[in-house]
Amino acid sequence: MSMSDLDAEIIDLAASCDKDPLRWAMMAYDWGHGELADYSGPRSWQREALDEVGQALRNPATRFNPIMIARASGHGIGKSAFIGMVVNWALSTCEDCKVVITANTDTQLRTKTSPEVGKWQRLSITSNWFDVNATSVASRDTKHTKNWRADFVPWSEHNTEAFAGLHNKGKRIVLVFDEASAISDKVWEVAEGALTDEGTEIIWIAFGNPTRNVGRFRECFRRYRHRWLAKQIDSRDVEGTNKEQIAKWVEDYGLDSDFVKVRVRGMFPSMSSRQFISENDVTEAYGKQLQASQYRFAPVIITVDPAWEGDDELVIGMRQGLMFQILHKMAKNDNDLVVAQIVARYEDEHKADAVFIDGGFGTGIVSAGRGMRRNWVMVWFAGQSGDIGCINKRAEMWKAIRDWLKEGGAIPDDPVLRDELQAPEIVPRLDGKLQIESKKEMKARGIPSPNRADALALSFAYPVQQLTRQERLARELGIDNQQPRDYDPYA
CATH class of the missing domain: 3.30.420.240 (Nucleotidyltransferase; domain 5)
Known part of the structure; x- marks a missing residue:
């Protein structure tokens, strides 16, 4: 098969998966080989979340409503890998898609989130479509570089323009909050107000360890639960997590301790480490x-x-x-x-x-x-x-x-x-x-x-x-x- 024929097949696949991120994740990676030799596909919870996005997009009644996915989890479940797969699907299947990714700290964004997103872009069958660097993933087509891209943006309550300017009418917007528990409420509020384009696919993903029992991430599972597809993920139930280490934590700290609640069970703490009133x-x-x-x-x-x-x-x-x-x-x-x-x-x-x-x-x-x-x-x-x-x-x-x-x-x-x-x-x-x-x-x-x-x-x-x-x-x-x-x- 010539390279042009292969590219044509990939383009056809991408077009057929524009509302099916789970199918794209199964088809876009060489599961069982190379760096993915130990995996036959996304983990169970990742498949479930990918399918939730797909179902909302395929339903005419919900396609253009903001699709908001929140996951509070313990350690080691593969949330950064999920973000990488979603970003690759979003960019690969929608021309001029805009993605903005932020995290609780600049260090988290630069050293963990950005490299993981870059890894899943590199492993994808569309790796040659985009240029990947520390601050962005952008289309190699010079006509689309400015509009077809994902940007890694450190959040700041004093500088929210990057979130206020999230507009892409008639196309697709993806907003990702990694380690969302510590992201300022002001950033959440500005982002929410910006996601209003009519006739636009809007996907908002908020993931993280539930380290704080107050704030907007906490409210995804409480006051605003009716707006979010929110679930809590226990590390003990996820394939590939370090069950031996988890068992030691449970033994040392107790199943109902805040340490285990946050780091294992995906539950919000009764009281954070410096919190004064429980x-x-x-x-x-x-x-x-x-x-x-x-x-x-x-x-x-x-x-x-x-x-x-x-x-x-x-x-x-x-x-x-x-x-x-x-x-x-x-x-x-x-x-x-x-x-x-x-x-x-x-x-x-x-x-x-x-x-x-x-x-x-x-x-x-x-x-x-x-x-x-x-x-x-x-x-x-x-x-x-x-x-x-x-x-x-x-x-x-x-x-x-x-x-x-x-x-x-x-x-x-x-x-x-x-x-x-x-x-x-x-x-x-x-x-x-x-x-x-x-x-x-x-x-x-x-x-x-x-x-x-x-x-x-x-x-x-x-x-x-x-x-x-x-x-x-x-x-x-x-x-x-x-x-x-x-x-x-x-x-």
Whole structure:
């Protein structure tokens, strides 16, 4: 057979597999020979996932809906190999297909993801169609090089243009998130907003070890499960994994340990290594219903956590004993008088015994409240702690949240609050004092500002006693006969 005849057969095969990635994977590689001598084809879970893509493409009702595949897995299952096969199929069977691949770190992208994708391109029958290098796989046809390609793009929450520009109307787009658990929520949000081309095959693949129990990858298996074809893969059930090593891990750490959950069972951890508040404690409190008798005796505390940056939200919360609820949330508002009026309304409505406001961005709100004869208290997260085991007030308040949850605290059915409570991590210190990472540090690793959780934290700033009848009457009459309360944390 001449080379031209062979190329023609490959082109015909590619055309016939444009909606069948599993058939392409079976036909495009020399299984059982050379580097693939030990394999007769893709692993069982890989076949299943490839077929899921194919079924969605072959169904006219779903072909042009985003096909979103998520897999949380233990180690050694061959997820990079799957990515390599998918990318080769996508490029080989659709002219001017665009692929963008990112990973949790630049190192992962350069040293693991990119070489693996390159390997499966090199082993394919279409290896001569594309040029492979460390940052891209591009068509050798100079007329198509710019539009028919796969690019390896390090993610950055501050530079999301590569994901915002994912448009390829009438063709095919493939977006791959490798080790997706640590990719910033902002990148997920921008990517999701970009995948809107009409009449376009859109395939989004998110794979990784489930190292974090918060974030958008976690929500593929929870809040957004109805949108994703999401499955968790146990390394023990996959062909070719190191069963002896896995058995040692299970023996050493225990089947239900977070180590085995993440590295073997493909399950999200109960608590990540530096996580301060566990998923179990939050889950126990989530949506919990209390009888009024369980909290009505306690003082009512209103809290205000102002927006830090433009994309944050201002949150007003209320805690009474074991009960916490969000009263109001709004976009960043620099009109302190308007915010103060809202806070005052809630203070009166709920007959609050104290109002605590984050001093970082709430000084103007407190000043406006002073003009309305309100004795609100500013709380400085970076201020001195009343607990010698905590580095600052932030650590003290978050420690109080953790203890409150364990004592039976109840939070509303609010997925954002749930995730925010689990998000902050501990900052290791040589002196052993508790330090919780700041909002700035959280944003640096792609985690949104925990405004709702901080609203809860503020309720533990200082001890609060219920107002006396005289104090409450004076406030209702607008009589300024009391000095602002100076809370002594050592009282």
